[in-house]
Amino acid sequence: MQSQTFRHRVFLFILVAPAFVVLFGVVIYPFFYNIVLSLSNMNLRHIRDWRIIGFGQYVKVFTEPSQPDFYVVFVKTVIWTVVNLFFHVMLGVFLALVLNQKEIRGKAIFRAILVLPWAVPQLIVALTWRGMFNYEYGSINLMLTQWFNLPGVQWLRQPLEAFIAVIITNVWLGFPFMMVIALGALQSIPHDLYEAADIDGASWYHKLRHITIPLIQPVMVPAITLGTIWTFNNLNIVWLVSNAGEPSDQTHLMVSFVYKAAFNFYRYGYGAALSMVIFFILLIFSLTFMRKSKATQNVYS
Amino acid sequence: MNARAALRAAVGLMSAVIVLTAVITADGCRTSGDDRIRLTIWHQDRIDIRIILQRQLDRFMQTHSGVRVEQLFKETEELRSGFIIAALAGQGPEIVYGPSDQVGPFELMQIILPLEESFPREWLAQFDPKGLTWYKGHLYQVADKLGNHLTLVYNRKLVPVPPASDEDLIRIGKGLTTDLNGDKKTDRYGLTWNYTEPFFFIPFMTGFGGWIMDEAGNPTLNNRGTIDGLKFITRLRDLEKIIPNEADYNVADILFKDGNAGMIINGDWSWAGYQNAGLDIGVAPLPQISSTGLWCAPMVSPKGFSLNANISDEKKALALELIRFLMSEECQMEATRELYTMPTHLGAQQSDFVQRNEILRNSRIQITRGRPLPVIPELRAIWDAMRPSYQAVLAGTMTPERAAEEMQLLALRRIKEMNE
Numbered sequence: 001m002q003s004q005t006f007r008h009r010v011f012l013f014i015l016v017a018p019a020f021v022v023l024f025g026v027v028i029y030p031f032f033y034n035i036v037l038s039l040s041n042m043n044l045r046h047i048r049d050w051r052i053i054g055f056g057q058y059v060k061v062f063t064e065p066s067q068p069d070f071y072v073v074f075v076k077t078v079i080w081t082v083v084n085l086f087f088h089v090m091l092g093v094f095l096a097l098v099l100n101q102k103e104i105r106g107k108a109i110f111r112a113i114l115v116l117p118w119a120v121p122q123l124i125v126a127l128t129w130r131g132m133f134n135y136e137y138g139s140i141n142l143m144l145t146q147w148f149n150l151p152g153v154q155w156l157r158q159p160l161e162a163f164i165a166v167i168i169t170n171v172w173l174g175f176p177f178m179m180v181i182a183l184g185a186l187q188s189i190p191h192d193l194y195e196a197a198d199i200d201g202a203s204w205y206h207k208l209r210h211i212t213i214p215l216i217q218p219v220m221v222p223a224i225t226l227g228t229i230w231t232f233n234n235l236n237i238v239w240l241v242s243n244a245g246e247p248s249d250q251t252h253l254m255v256s257f258v259y260k261a262a263f264n265f266y267r268y269g270y271g272a273a274l275s276m277v278i279f280f281i282l283l284i285f286s287l288t289f290m291r292k293s294k295a296t297q298n299v300y301s
Numbered sequence: 302m303n304a305r306a307a308l309r310a311a312v313g314l315m316s317a318v319i320v321l322t323a324v325i326t327a328d329g330c331r332t333s334g335d336d337r338i339r340l341t342i343w344h345q346d347r348i349d350i351r352i353i354l355q356r357q358l359d360r361f362m363q364t365h366s367g368v369r370v371e372q373l374f375k376e377t378e379e380l381r382s383g384f385i386i387a388a389l390a391g392q393g394p395e396i397v398y399g400p401s402d403q404v405g406p407f408e409l410m411q412i413i414l415p416l417e418e419s420f421p422r423e424w425l426a427q428f429d430p431k432g433l434t435w436y437k438g439h440l441y442q443v444a445d446k447l448g449n450h451l452t453l454v455y456n457r458k459l460v461p462v463p464p465a466s467d468e469d470l471i472r473i474g475k476g477l478t479t480d481l482n483g484d485k486k487t488d489r490y491g492l493t494w495n496y497t498e499p500f501f502f503i504p505f506m507t508g509f510g511g512w513i514m515d516e517a518g519n520p521t522l523n524n525r526g527t528i529d530g531l532k533f534i535t536r537l538r539d540l541e542k543i544i545p546n547e548a549d550y551n552v553a554d555i556l557f558k559d560g561n562a563g564m565i566i567n568g569d570w571s572w573a574g575y576q577n578a579g580l581d582i583g584v585a586p587l588p589q590i591s592s593t594g595l596w597c598a599p600m601v602s603p604k605g606f607s608l609n610a611n612i613s614d615e616k617k618a619l620a621l622e623l624i625r626f627l628m629s630e631e632c633q634m635e636a637t638r639e640l641y642t643m644p645t646h647l648g649a650q651q652s653d654f655v656q657r658n659e660i661l662r663n664s665r666i667q668i669t670r671g672r673p674l675p676v677i678p679e680l681r682a683i684w685d686a687m688r689p690s691y692q693a694v695l696a697g698t699m700t701p702e703r704a705a706e707e708m709q710l711l712a713l714r715r716i717k718e719m720n721e
Binding site: 041043044045047048065067127130131134135136137154156157158243246247248249250260263264265266267270 | 378382385389406409410411486497545546547549551552678681682685688689690692693695696697698711714715718719720721
């Protein structure tokens with residue numbers, strides 16, 4: 001009996017081992033190595049003779065005057081994440097609700113069209129939007145000036161406008177994910193619940209509030225948590241649409257700030273400390289959000 | 302299935318995975334089923350150069366049956382950071398190819414080898430000294446191309462004679478700048494270039510007597526040349542109105558290709574592309590600034606080969622042989638004939654083709670007037686310090702005087718951060 005239990009454990013270990021080896025190589029080891037780097041002075045001048053210096057890099061992250069300023073970048077990153085997530089979820093859930101209606105014909109075609117932004121490579125999307133935001137030749141300004149008789153906007157030359165431009169691009173890119181998730185969740189809601197609500201004379205709002213939202217919540221909360229982490233850490237869109245922080249380094253997010261420190265200026269210790277700060281921000285957010293939204297609670301209980 | 306059978310199946314599966322992994326990764330220098338020694342070159346060259354390089358590599362492999370050479374394209378930044386990471390981990394390609402400014406950080410990190418002992422002096426003497434990058438007393442790069450420099454490219458249909466001075470430039474530019482369809486918007490501009498990168502600002506800075514650093518490598522961005530160069534650009538846009546309001550590399554490139562700009566400031570990498578697009582182009586040296594009497598001088602850099610410090614002795618001998626082959630007059634002329642790249646081989650420079658071809662003649666004049674790209678690692682800090690203020694001036698949110706001041710302060714701070 002004991003040897004059978006042992007064999008069973010060995011069997012389980014063998015099943016888990018390949019995944020563990022891969023996880024160790026690509027997640028656990030780099031994560032702990034990053035922690036070590038964040039406590040070191042590794043940079044261009046100390047790439048081979050680096051040593052542990054304690055929490056000096058963390059102190060620098062919060063106190064060193066930087067261009068752009070760390071706190072400004074942090075606030076911009078929070079605004080970027082909140083605004084993006086708001087529109088991703090609102091647009092995604094709205095379109096999912098529309099597509100979930102029985103009366104809609106050609107759902108498959110609409111679904112394919114709406115998923116298109118998600119299917120196109122981000123590089124192509126970002127560069128296309130960058131072209132569209134050009135002051136003189138971009139289609140957005142051409143529409144504003146020719147169709148609406150409005151003055152053209154300096155999308156990529158002024159800090160606020162450039163920030164709005166990258167948000168618009170990312171909203172366009174991000175809503176299909178939330179739509180697909182919400183649509184899946186909506187389709188799994190038993191239809192008899194709505195029929196019962198109809199018999200009770202519930203309005204569409206009451207059905208939305210008391211049936212739809214609670215029942216899609218277990219699916220949407222992890223999606224929103226993931227969306228937050230992805231959006232907070234999104235480098236591609238800002239880097240490509242704003243051409244690495246244009247104008248004048250005013251469109252940086254924390255992750256592009258890290259990229260610049262580590263790979264443009266070879267400040268590996270500082271970059272590692274900054275990335276750990278981002279990690280803790282996202283960890284605290286995720287834990288708090290999951291707890292507050294009771295994501296793991298069984299909605300049917 | 303009982304536990305014993307399942308265990309056997311799992312062990313069998315694991316063994317298969319391990320054996321497969323071992324076969325795939327066995328001996329990093331040889332591909333599976335291929336006994337040839339593998340050499341890899343990382344570079345950041347565009348597609349037309351890659352095609353020529355592949356032809357040359359194929360010829361090399363025909364005469365060296367025991368060697369397999371692979372080229373791998375990487376974007377400039379990816380190449381630099383990827384090579385640093387790989388080489389520090391004891392890995393990476395045997396040969397890394399690129400502009401000379403990567404030598405500075407690579408040398409500091411000790412990830413490339415000095416080459417002066419690897420090549421005979423007589424062999425090195427065949428090349429233009431500007432193509433041999435010496436740094437801290439050692440030769441770290443041998444280049445097959447010289448330039449990577451900006452010139453004035455013009456559309457011959459629109460510009461019969463290129464401008465020789467800033468006054469000519471404005472006069473010709475004004476003649477070209479037109480509202481073609483009467484909608485009160487400019488459809489064609491005289492001149493364009495990429496406004497977002499300070500690399501394209503350097504000719505204006507030098508034309509007004511400025512330079513980015515002193516001989517000791519300290520930044521000197523707060524100078525008259527920077528201020529007057531910035532004022533000149535804003536004058537071209539806001540007063541003379543001969544350049545577009547906003548242009549990055551792609552916009553400028555498309556404007557020129559579509560005939561919506563008569564002239565463009567662009568590098569030697571762009572010429573063949575414009576010809577392939579059906580444009581009848583001319584290449585001229587950048588104009589002279591009348592008030593200073595100085596020519597607008599772009600940065601000039603060689604592009605060449607360096608050896609990874611981790612290379613084995615067996616591979617090093619082959620890699621050196623490959624470099625000698627790619628540096629040969631024949632190989633250099635192949636690229637020169639097709640793409641108008643300036644060769645470093647003195648024999649190739651003296652060839653009839655280089656001497657007689659108008660594009661190459663003017664390219665050579667521009668190279669002679671240009672300033673060598675500094676090799677020191679701090680150059681990166683200087684570019685980064687210039688970018689925000691340069692862009693702010695073009696956005697109209699900063700004066701040229703303030704921009705020059707900010708550039709200098711930020712450069713000093715960046716260099717301090719890099720070297721802490």
